[in-house]
Amino acid sequence: MRHSSLTPVFVGLRTGLHVLLAALLALVVVQVLTRHDSTTWVALVLAALFALVYVLGARIAATTGTRRAAASALWVGALTLVWVALLWLVPEAAYLVFPLFFLYLHVLPGAAGPVAVVLATGVAVVALGLHGGFTVGGVIGPLVGAGVALLIGLGYRALAREAVEREALLAELVATRDRLAATQREQGVLAERSRLAREIHDTVAQGLSSIQMLLHAAEAADGERPGLEHIRLARATAAEGLADTRRFIRELAPPALDAGLGPALVRLGERWEREGMQVHVSVPPVDPALSMDAQTALLRVAQGALANVAQHAGASEVRVALTDLGGGARLVIADDGVGFDPEMVREGGGASDSFGLRAIAERVEQLGGDLVVDSAPGDGTTLTVTLEAAP
Structure with a gap:
């Protein structure tokens, strides 16, 4: 998941889920070791297999796209099958249904998560009833756990949606800020170019134009006066400078204009x-x-x-x-x-x-x-x- 202000919340929830499952699985292993019957080694193998399949989920979480959805569904299905087999031998394995609830809600899309929670609750209730008889605690316990898991799962999904919306809003704000900054820079450059064009037009260009007119008037006033060639050369030089200045003005002005x-x-x-x-x-x-x-x-x-x-x-x-x-x-x-x-x-x-x-x-x-x-x-x-x- 991309980092956001809600990332610590998600990390805390996932870490708590891992710790809870490890603790419950350890409790199941302890119960198996204290029984010493013919199914002990089979139960221990199933418990180890359950832990191995659960750890493999980290590799599946690294995949992306449709492959991740299909792989996650297969992973949850395999984990559930191992759990049911372990539950058949060890009734205390019913405790593992609580962290499985959160996996169903997090991994399975749409209504598949809540449906899987209901089915797993039924399996846990039936298994506890077959092992030790149906009791109020054996029925109410899984139902309460399923209800709590559904509420927490809905809250988790709401937080996830809020995180996605917040990330999208931040990305839009950053993009808008960048566009606005680019527009302001462009406008500042154009304004400065326009200012320089006006200054050159109103000072240098006007001065060269006036010099050219004065030299032309001096040349026309007395065509035989000494130094006339210098006046003509100065007028030609002023004309060239004026042409260059106007070219600078055109280049400074926006090209489209x-x-x-x-x-x-x-x-x-x-x-x-x-x-x-x-x-x-x-x-x-x-x-x-x-x-x-x-x-x-x-x-x-x-x-x-x-x-x-x-x-x-x-x-x-x-x-x-x-x-x-x-x-x-x-x-x-x-x-x-x-x-x-x-x-x-x-x-x-x-x-x-x-x-x-x-x-x-x-x-x-x-x-x-x-x-x-x-x-x-x-x-x-x-x-x-x-x-x-x-x-």
């Missing part, structure tokens, strides 16, 4: 159409006046929303619309899919796309924008993002 936000959204829609999803993209002829951070955020929002639609919505048609608001922009993504309950997603109700929506909401919130999710089960989903232009 080389041609602008509108063409990037169109290319995104075409890519999803090649995947078999019908996407209609509507963009203005000129991109809204947004910062590179805002454009990148809107593109990432569209990418995440279309990915969610493809994975979870089951939509036949998706519409993506970018609108220039003058002082900002609005991006609307609407699908005709199965929809969902936004309240359940906000409350962490287990929606499979809740992480994608949280990532979109965090992007919009960091830029001071507004996100509206309009959806209902069976009515599709409309996601609206509104961002203001940076002052």
Whole structure:
């Protein structure tokens, strides 16, 4: 079993089971040795065989898959047969039924475990009755033991299910944390690249452009002045520096936004159409006046929303619309899919796309924008993002 906070509990229960069985088997051996009859050696051989078969169960527990289930069933069956043979000779072997109860409940799947407990209880009661006559204690004792074993076995199964669910939840939380960290790193890198691109554009590029214009004006003002060749060389050098600077700006900006936000959204829609999803993209002829951070955020929002639609919505048609608001922009993504309950997603109700929506909401919130999710089960989903232009 994988390690969890409940692992010590399981280890303690299994260790207690092993100790209990060893103690009861030792008691049976002592009873056999004190009798000194013709069946003594046969009983001792059966007791040793019982211990050997029980120890072999550790090898079976190391196997996996369907082989383990079949091998475990055969192991429990062989152990039961040896126990019945020992019980036929030694009535005290009926005590061994109690640890066998736990083996049945732990090894046998579904209802087979409780059924085996009931059958073993009946065998123990009948054996005790045949050896020493049917008494109240001989009947009540195995019944009480079976009841206690069933209660403990049910509790053990509940703990095991809780451990599995907790492990799955922890794995999901770790995966979500890793995805969020990767998204934050990506966003930080893009933001820094965008900042550098803006700084270079607003300082070096503007300065080189101004120098080039001034040199051009000086060259045009007096075409015969001394040192004109130096002015022309300086203007050519400034032009080359400006071209290099603009190339640096293009490389720092997100590659998908080389041609602008509108063409990037169109290319995104075409890519999803090649995947078999019908996407209609509507963009203005000129991109809204947004910062590179805002454009990148809107593109990432569209990418995440279309990915969610493809994975979870089951939509036949998706519409993506970018609108220039003058002082900002609005991006609307609407699908005709199965929809969902936004309240359940906000409350962490287990929606499979809740992480994608949280990532979109965090992007919009960091830029001071507004996100509206309009959806209902069976009515599709409309996601609206509104961002203001940076002052």
